[in-house]
Amino acid sequence: MDLDAADDSVIHYQFRFADGRTWSHQVVLRPDNSQAQVEQAPAWTKLEFHQCKHCPLRPEESPHCPFAQALVAPVELLAQSPSYERVEVEVHWRGREIRQRTSLQRALGSLLGALGATSGCPHTRILKAMAWFHQPFSGTDETLYRVFGTYLLGQYLRQQRGLGADWSMNQLREVYRKLRQVNLGMTERLRAAAVEDSGPNGMILLDLLAADTLYSLDQYDGELDRFFAAYFE
Template sequence: MEPKARTEAPVRYAFHFPDDRLWVHEVDVVAPHPPEDAPDWARLEFQQCSHCPLKAAEVRDCPFARALARPVAMLANSPSYEEVLVTVSCRDREIRQKTTLQRAVGSLLGLLGATSGCPHTRMLRAMAWFHWPFSTSAETLYRSLGTYLLGQHLRQGRGLEPDWAMDGLRELYRNLRLVNLGMAGRLRAAAEEDSSLNGLILLDLLAADTLYSLDSYEGELDRFFAEYFEEE
């Protein structure tokens, strides 16, 4: 059976700055359109991630870096601690939050990474379909586990071998941490201030926290599943 055509509207991030500036960035989850005129720091060979499977002879730009080009250009001169009002529109709902630019950018970068086409972030695309901005570490863990396990259930239904031990999810987050390190190196060369870089660091902290929880789960989510532990 052919999948139904996707008709979701782009995810829209609107940054309202204290000086009345408004900056809007839309991410098309179905078919992202990153800029073609990417800056030099987005070239694949420029501080290429150590585990990147792409080859500069075949691919000019790093997909993740190219997706970040416009946000970095706009936000590079704004300090990470600046408070902004961010309105995120997605899936027929609108979420507003007053927060630091650092956290707001981190939320946007997570979505851009998942939809960028980077080989190491492509498994996050399923989460991008149901993007939830400003996720806490517990929410990120919940969504990561739930998405991955649902994916394994669907794999099994297609006759493929499922990964119930979640070894693939651990590997995904280990690779994601290396990607974040590589992107941080690129952004240091691009950002005059630290907003984009700090947003990426915040994203990496969430990735590290999720990986730690996967490797040494200590019941962080147990209280939400009390009914599942009852004897039938």
């Protein structure tokens, strides 16, 4: 795949299945949510269809759930594949190529994380900065490092602009509590739409990472201390 290394606004995912099927999807960091896309969206993307209880959007202003709209293509193309199916995934991003052979659930969880952050959902907007430096298939430690680092850098940049800074990360706790509600709400939405389990299970995987992050915020047990030994000298 010949990609422009300078184009950092598109993340390319390509899935290869054991039976020879291939499927590609792009995460566009500057999305074009046109009216035509809205009109063609399936019924399960309507805002009021299992709408998250804490959603601030209103149907008259946003007829469709932005996060659900971002999932239309993955759900349609992967609905017939069980979450445990093994796939080979290539991610092309910033001139790099990352390959991973893993379960569809984990691969889809990585893709859904980037899609959610760029979807326009009010509760995932703060994750957009992380999406610009997307790390496919990241584990708990990597996710925690990126979340903390991104948030604290954001606070530094706020302070540079004369805005208040949340160095205690109290607001981040609230962000992740709301994010967990979004993940659980989207899981219920996908289940109610009767899609194959790869969709809901991908959302459950995201929620596990969100739960780990929230736990570390509420009760940090030194998970990252070993990486910062030089800072404690």
